Amino acid sequence: MDIAAAALAGDRRALSRLLSWVENGTVAGHAALAQLFPQTGEAHVVGITGAPGAGKSTLVNQLAREIRERGQKLAIVAVDPTSPYSGGALLGDRLRMRALSTDTGVFMRSMASRGDAGGMAHATRDVVSVLDAVGYPLILVETVGAGQSQVEVACMAHTVVLVEAPGMGDDIQALKAGLMEIADIIVVNKADKPEARQTVRALQSVRPGMRSEGHHRVSVREEKQVAAEVATGWEVPILQTSALENRGLEELLAALEAHRDFLKESGQWRARLQENARAEVESWLQRHLLALLADEVGEARLTAVVDTVRRRENDPASAAQELLAAILAAAGGAR
Numbered sequence: 001m002d003i004a005a006a007a008l009a010g011d012r013r014a015l016s017r018l019l020s021w022v023e024n025g026t027v028a029g030h031a032a033l034a035q036l037f038p039q040t041g042e043a044h045v046v047g048i049t050g051a052p053g054a055g056k057s058t059l060v061n062q063l064a065r066e067i068r069e070r071g072q073k074l075a076i077v078a079v080d081p082t083s084p085y086s087g088g089a090l091l092g093d094r095l096r097m098r099a100l101s102t103d104t105g106v107f108m109r110s111m112a113s114r115g116d117a118g119g120m121a122h123a124t125r126d127v128v129s130v131l132d133a134v135g136y137p138l139i140l141v142e143t144v145g146a147g148q149s150q151v152e153v154a155c156m157a158h159t160v161v162l163v164e165a166p167g168m169g170d171d172i173q174a175l176k177a178g179l180m181e182i183a184d185i186i187v188v189n190k191a192d193k194p195e196a197r198q199t200v201r202a203l204q205s206v207r208p209g210m211r212s213e214g215h216h217r218v219s220v221r222e223e224k225q226v227a228a229e230v231a232t233g234w235e236v237p238i239l240q241t242s243a244l245e246n247r248g249l250e251e252l253l254a255a256l257e258a259h260r261d262f263l264k265e266s267g268q269w270r271a272r273l274q275e276n277a278r279a280e281v282e283s284w285l286q287r288h289l290l291a292l293l294a295d296e297v298g299e300a301r302l303t304a305v306v307d308t309v310r311r312r313e314n315d316p317a318s319a320a321q322e323l324l325a326a327i328l329a330a331a332g333g334a335r
């Protein structure tokens, strides 16, 4: 039996090995992905993002436990080189974690560190595809780090959960990081702390349309936000959890399910599959073209053309067109 078939049949070691191949972009990994691709598109992919230390890992861990208690399977992908998952233990929660790590209904994977954010996004998307194909109906993807990787997660996730925590100063971290726009669900974690209420209020004041806000203030930003909500039809809920005290998890799970159902019923699930399919095809097309450029035209010619742009003898668009013509000529000649 080949590795993809073994992974499909539930062999966890085969799955681990396959994920490594895929992560490293090996030829065998690509072949397996191609074989598994027809089975993808079913999983609900949830991105969990937010400032360092907000409690994302603890929350994911508790969510996983709650989901397992309901008898549902899930996979967890940690896009963070410092993540504790691979060691099999989360600080302060070793026992529970051990219980999870011997449970075959949950699969955890830490992405190895990548030099560039783009490479990481590619590798993560492929890992998620494999987990989707082998039948995990829910995939939680935890990311940390500066803006870019978080925004990329949003592109691959159906639902983005933004985790905020109180006591990080008066500011809302996500506002500074420009993350409010990508959130489908906002969670104020560490709700066991008294300052949490202040954080919730601060979030509500930048989040109009919330029922709990008694009056209606109108600013340009609020109008834009309302317009966005009308356009998508989804009102972003602000929830409170305490991963430490195990509170608010049921409400969070209910919100995840509600958002998935909303996406499916409104047709946005299908629209997103279409968008993702297009983005991936275009991204591969770009890679293939760049590979052709390197193979058929060569670095020396590329450098020469780039030099003409630097010297302002040529403009970038014309230079690209010239190179494309050279690729087409070379590829045509090869046929």
Ligand SMILES: Nc1nc2c(ncn2[C@@H]2O[C@H](COP(=O)(O)OP(=O)(O)OP(=O)(O)O)[C@@H](O)[C@H]2O)c(=O)[nH]1
Pocket: 051, 052, 053, 054, 055, 056, 057, 058, 059, 080, 083, 092, 144, 189, 190, 191, 192, 193, 241, 242, 243, 244, 245
């Ligand atoms: N009081 C309180 N502390 C919490 C809660 N959830 C997590 N913590 C603590 O917050 C700290 C950070 O938790 P993590 O789960 O590692 O946070 P994270 O967001 O995954 O952090 P990074 O992965 O480093 O970005 C740990 O000391 C946790 O024990 C909570 O609900 N209440």
Ligand SMILES: [Mg+2]
Pocket: 056, 057, 058, 080, 083, 142, 144
């Ligand atoms: Mg973490």
